[in-house]
Amino acid sequence: MLGTVVATLTGLTVRDRKSWRVGLYGYNGCLVGVALPTFLEMSPLVWGCIVLGSIISVVSTLCIADILKTWKVAALTAPFVFTTWIILLSSYAFSSLHNGGLPHPSFPHQFIVETNSTENRHYVFDSLFNGISQIFLFSSLIGGILFLIGLAIESLWAAIFAVCGSFLAILTATFLMANYDSIHLGLYSFSAVLTAIALGSTFNNPSWRVLAYTLIGVIFTVIVQGALDTLLSPLGIPTLTMPFVLASWLFLVPNKEIMPAHRQ
Amino acid sequence: MLGTVVATLTGLTVRDRKSWRVGLYGYNGCLVGVALPTFLEMSPLVWGCIVLGSIISVVSTLCIADILKTWKVAALTAPFVFTTWIILLSSYAFSSLHNGGLPHPSFPHQFIVETNSTENRHYVFDSLFNGISQIFLFSSLIGGILFLIGLAIESLWAAIFAVCGSFLAILTATFLMANYDSIHLGLYSFSAVLTAIALGSTFNNPSWRVLAYTLIGVIFTVIVQGALDTLLSPLGIPTLTMPFVLASWLFLVPNKEIMPAHRQ
Amino acid sequence: MLGTVVATLTGLTVRDRKSWRVGLYGYNGCLVGVALPTFLEMSPLVWGCIVLGSIISVVSTLCIADILKTWKVAALTAPFVFTTWIILLSSYAFSSLHNGGLPHPSFPHQFIVETNSTENRHYVFDSLFNGISQIFLFSSLIGGILFLIGLAIESLWAAIFAVCGSFLAILTATFLMANYDSIHLGLYSFSAVLTAIALGSTFNNPSWRVLAYTLIGVIFTVIVQGALDTLLSPLGIPTLTMPFVLASWLFLVPNKEIMPAHRQ
Numbered sequence: 001m002l003g004t005v006v007a008t009l010t011g012l013t014v015r016d017r018k019s020w021r022v023g024l025y026g027y028n029g030c031l032v033g034v035a036l037p038t039f040l041e042m043s044p045l046v047w048g049c050i051v052l053g054s055i056i057s058v059v060s061t062l063c064i065a066d067i068l069k070t071w072k073v074a075a076l077t078a079p080f081v082f083t084t085w086i087i088l089l090s091s092y093a094f095s096s097l098h099n100g101g102l103p104h105p106s107f108p109h110q111f112i113v114e115t116n117s118t119e120n121r122h123y124v125f126d127s128l129f130n131g132i133s134q135i136f137l138f139s140s141l142i143g144g145i146l147f148l149i150g151l152a153i154e155s156l157w158a159a160i161f162a163v164c165g166s167f168l169a170i171l172t173a174t175f176l177m178a179n180y181d182s183i184h185l186g187l188y189s190f191s192a193v194l195t196a197i198a199l200g201s202t203f204n205n206p207s208w209r210v211l212a213y214t215l216i217g218v219i220f221t222v223i224v225q226g227a228l229d230t231l232l233s234p235l236g237i238p239t240l241t242m243p244f245v246l247a248s249w250l251f252l253v254p255n256k257e258i259m260p261a262h263r264q
Numbered sequence: 265m266l267g268t269v270v271a272t273l274t275g276l277t278v279r280d281r282k283s284w285r286v287g288l289y290g291y292n293g294c295l296v297g298v299a300l301p302t303f304l305e306m307s308p309l310v311w312g313c314i315v316l317g318s319i320i321s322v323v324s325t326l327c328i329a330d331i332l333k334t335w336k337v338a339a340l341t342a343p344f345v346f347t348t349w350i351i352l353l354s355s356y357a358f359s360s361l362h363n364g365g366l367p368h369p370s371f372p373h374q375f376i377v378e379t380n381s382t383e384n385r386h387y388v389f390d391s392l393f394n395g396i397s398q399i400f401l402f403s404s405l406i407g408g409i410l411f412l413i414g415l416a417i418e419s420l421w422a423a424i425f426a427v428c429g430s431f432l433a434i435l436t437a438t439f440l441m442a443n444y445d446s447i448h449l450g451l452y453s454f455s456a457v458l459t460a461i462a463l464g465s466t467f468n469n470p471s472w473r474v475l476a477y478t479l480i481g482v483i484f485t486v487i488v489q490g491a492l493d494t495l496l497s498p499l500g501i502p503t504l505t506m507p508f509v510l511a512s513w514l515f516l517v518p519n520k521e522i523m524p525a526h527r528q
Numbered sequence: 529m530l531g532t533v534v535a536t537l538t539g540l541t542v543r544d545r546k547s548w549r550v551g552l553y554g555y556n557g558c559l560v561g562v563a564l565p566t567f568l569e570m571s572p573l574v575w576g577c578i579v580l581g582s583i584i585s586v587v588s589t590l591c592i593a594d595i596l597k598t599w600k601v602a603a604l605t606a607p608f609v610f611t612t613w614i615i616l617l618s619s620y621a622f623s624s625l626h627n628g629g630l631p632h633p634s635f636p637h638q639f640i641v642e643t644n645s646t647e648n649r650h651y652v653f654d655s656l657f658n659g660i661s662q663i664f665l666f667s668s669l670i671g672g673i674l675f676l677i678g679l680a681i682e683s684l685w686a687a688i689f690a691v692c693g694s695f696l697a698i699l700t701a702t703f704l705m706a707n708y709d710s711i712h713l714g715l716y717s718f719s720a721v722l723t724a725i726a727l728g729s730t731f732n733n734p735s736w737r738v739l740a741y742t743l744i745g746v747i748f749t750v751i752v753q754g755a756l757d758t759l760l761s762p763l764g765i766p767t768l769t770m771p772f773v774l775a776s777w778l779f780l781v782p783n784k785e786i787m788p789a790h791r792q
Contacts, residue, residue: 045704056748062782070334070598090754092636094704105635105762107369108356108500176309176358220320226354234369234498234762236636254326334598371633372620372764440573440622484584490618498633498762518590 028061029054031080031136032087035240038137039088039101046097049087057083073252076198077241088237105236113177124170131166131189135241139185157201165189165196165218172222188225191244195221198248213251221247292325293318295344295400296351299504302401303352303365310361313351321347337516340462341505352501369500377441388434395430395453399505403449421465429453429460429482436486452489455508459485462512477515485511556589557582559608559664560615563768566665567616567629574625577615585611601780604726605769616765633764641705652698659694659717663769667713685729693717693724693746700750716753719772723749726776741779749775 032053040046060079068075091097129144136143152159169192173183182188200214224243232239296317304310324343332339355361393408400407416423433456437447446452464478488507496503560581568574588607596603619625657672664671680687697720701711710716728742752771760767 052744052747052751055744056778059744059782060778063778066781067599071331086752086755089636089756089758090751091638092758093639093754094701094706095639095641096703096705099638105637107498108353109369110355110363111357111359113359173358175360177360178358216316216319216323219316223316223354224350226357227350228353230353230356231499234635235759250320250324250327253330254323335595371762372617373633374619374627375621375623377623437622439624441624442622480580480583480587483580487580487618488614490621491614492617494617494620495763514584514588514591517594518587 028057028075028077028080028083031077031241032057032083034136035080035084036087039099039238040091041098041100043096043098049097053083053087056086071253073249076245076248077194078245081240081242081245084240085237089235092236102236103233103238105234108230108233111179113180127170127184127186127189128163128166130184130186131169132162132186132193134186134190135194144186151197155201158197161196161200161214162193165193165200165214168192168196168215168218169222172219176222176226178226188222191225191239191241191247192218192221194241194244195247195251198244199251217247217251220250292321292339292341292344292347295341295505296321296347298400299344299348300351303363303502304355305362305364307360307362313361317347317351320350335517337513340509340512341458342509345504345506345509348504349501353499356500366500367497367502369498372494372497375443377444391434391448391450391453392427392430394448394450395433396426396450396457398450398454399458408450415461419465422461425460425464425478426457429457429464429478432456432460432479432482433486436483440486440490442490452486455489455503455505455511456482456485458505458508459511459515462508463515481511481515484514556585556603556605556608556611559605559769560585560611562664563608563612564615567627567766568619569626569628571624571626577625581611581615584614599781601777604773604776605722606773609768609770609773612768613765617763620764630764631761631766633762636758636761639707641708655698655712655714655717656691656694658712658714659697660690660714660721662714662718663722672714679725683729686725689724689728689742690721693721693728693742696720696724696743696746697750700747704750704754706754716750719753719767719769719775720746720749722769722772723775723779726772727779745775745779748778 033050036046036050036053040049057079060083061075064075064078064082088099088102091099091102126141129141129148130139131144132147133140133143135147148159148162151162166186166189169189170183172192173188174180178188195217196214199217200210221243224247225239228239228243228246297314300310300314300317304313321343324347325339328339328342328346352363352366355363355366390405393405393412394403395408396411397404397407399411412423412426415426430450430453433453434447436456437452438444442452459481460478463481464474485507488511489503492503492507492510561578564574564578564581568577585607588611589603592603592606592610616627616630619627619630654669657669657676658667659672660675661668661671663675676687676690679690694714694717697717698711700720701716702708706716723745724742727745728738749771752775753767756767756771756774
């Protein structure tokens with residue numbers, strides 16, 4: 001927990017020293033700083049990886065933003081995802097990086113429900129906010145509420161979309177009978193929360209048409225989450241926020257054609 | 265069989281209700297409607313997936329077409345392939361989607377011929393039309409002939425290229441000693457048929473130079489088919505028409521440079 | 529050894545007959561001709577694959593160059609990597625192509641050092657030049673020195689960057705405790721050598737700022753090498769020069785923004 005906070009500061013410091021547009025380049029480095037200590041056992045070398053990862057995340061933000069400029073789409077958290085994936089994948093090859101926190105590589109296999117679904121409704125309030133705190137890779141009711149308050153101060157619409165997105169994602173995943181523990185920990189909703197905010201409030205002015213569009217986007221994000229979990233299972237790395245990035249890119253690229261009037 | 269037809273109609277209905285350019289956006293939704301019941305056990309939820317998949321296939325057609333516009337290439341069946349892959353991959357994570365029809369995930373291993381090749385020539389006529397019907401994910405002599413007649417009415421050249429493409433693909437796969445049963449079922453030729461039509465007749469006016477170009481394209485499609493079978497074997501999903509999409513993109517992007525005179 | 533030389537000549541001959549800009553299109557075909565006999569057991573069919581692979585490498589050079597033109601980046605050795613990957617992957621499906629030289633497909637697992645690191649310094653001189661000769665897929669002190677002399681005649685800066693890149697890569701990989709045998713054979717340095725040449729001398733005029741940029745690029749290439757080794761382990765194919773291609777693209781796309789003054 002402390003490590004996460006310090007890592008975040010390090011990530012930000014590295015950006016600050018560079019004196020570049022911090023707001024835009026900083027958050028990917030910050031997320032790298034949060035993610036690496038979650039999956040790798042802490043050591044001085046992991047600190048080095050965070051510093052290097054922050055620099056690489058800035059370079060890849062520039063690179064991905066330059067590529068996506070062609071289609072007028074933002075890089076979102078893709079630089080964070082690619083940088084972290086590369087470092088986590090490489091940890092298998094380097095014996096000085098201990099990846100105890102990574103899932104064990106295995107073939108995908110059909111998930112079959114074992115628990116009874118009656119215990120479901122008890123925790124839906126917790127699950128709702130776990131999904132929001134899971135964006136920063138931990139499950140916490142308080143953390144989720146704090147993040148939501150911060151978001152509401154910035155934009156009330158964004159906060160409303162975040163809660164509704166989290167709820168809709170839990171509903172979809174439960175309906176499709178995904179692993180109940182994963183749903184409760186917010187593993188099916190954190191990407192959906194980001195998609196809901198991105199499609200619903202950041203990039204478009206809210207309206208009924210945007211609402212329907214966001215609804216489909218959130219449901220699709222849950223399916224992409226399941227698909228990426230399967231895709232990455234033989235590699236033993238987590239999806240991070242890639243489902244959000246893929247679903248948002250898919251819905252934002254043709255956005256200009258479908259709803260030009262509501263585009264900001 | 266009946267399910268396939270009904271699914272196709274559903275796929276088309278969804279498009280119709282949207283009242284968008286049906287011809288262009290419809291066929292990817294239609295293919296999603298054919299593919300999902302082939303690999304997933306039918307249930308009301310799979311119907312829901314077909315409806316959602318059709319909507320997603322329209323959004324991804326818009327998205328992919330917008331991206332490829334930069335290089336003046338068509339989306340082909342890529343929206344169908346990506347949409348279906350995502351739903352099939354996600355079926356592993358959701359216990360309400362039973363993926364009994366999917367191949368079992370396994371490591372790639374060198375294929376070694378066991379059957380003797382003398383029984384080969386007996387079925388080459390069947391294999392030829394299986395390759396054409398396999399585009400719609402089933403092996404049938406009658407189905408292949410019916411599809412070919414439909415194609416011939418539209419364009420005689422396309423039908424000729426389809427038959428020649430299927431024959432050349434069977435020849436190449438047999439020469440490279442692929443699994444004989446797979447060849448007979450048309451699994452090495454359905455993508456090659458589409459490549460032959462796309463490179464030979466749809467996008468370019470037929471000529472000797474186009475013919476040589478198409479010949480290489482068809483042989484390459486068979487190799488890409490083998491490569492994608494290997495690539496996807498740890499994930500337990502089928503290649504669908506991706507070999508056709510990859511080979512056609514590869515040969516169409518530099519097309520303007522190699523043969524500008526024959527370009528329509 | 530002899531086969532490699534003859535294959536190289538074949539690769540070049542195919543290009544010559546086409547009478548196209550040999551210098552630009554030839555080297556990818558040449559590398560395909562070197563790579564295939566390294567991983568596949570020689571047979572007349574492999575010769576056919578080399579000829580087909582050379583043609584495909586020219587088409588994919590045109591295709592990739594056309595795509596990357598949008599962001600003003602070169603295709604580098606990407607056409608060689610993709611063409612060879614496809615043929616090697618397909619060799620699993622075709623029993624007439626024996627892929628005895630390919631690594632066995634397996635799940636990624638954390639590498640743990642067994643040897644003691646004291647024997648390290650004895651061979652660092654050998655390792656240095658193995659990394660350079662490994663670009664052409666073999667480990668040889670003499671081969672590395674000969675290649676370096678050839679490079680020095682063309683450009684002294686390029687040769688200096690090659691040696692420094694190889695040394696820095698060995699240092700980084702040793703520091704991260706990668707498999708010592710792999711380091712000694714140059715498997716962690718051949719891509720780093722190419723990155724050092726590309727970032728340091730070919731695309732930019734050398735300066736202190738370029739030097740720092742190249743330094744990070746080389747260290748990152750070693751990490752990408754480890755990541756791609758993990759990524760490809762379930763598929764049983766080698767990384768080839770993909771780490772170089774990925775790292776160089778990442779650093780070259782935003783290059784115009786970071787250092788426009790030094791850009792040639």
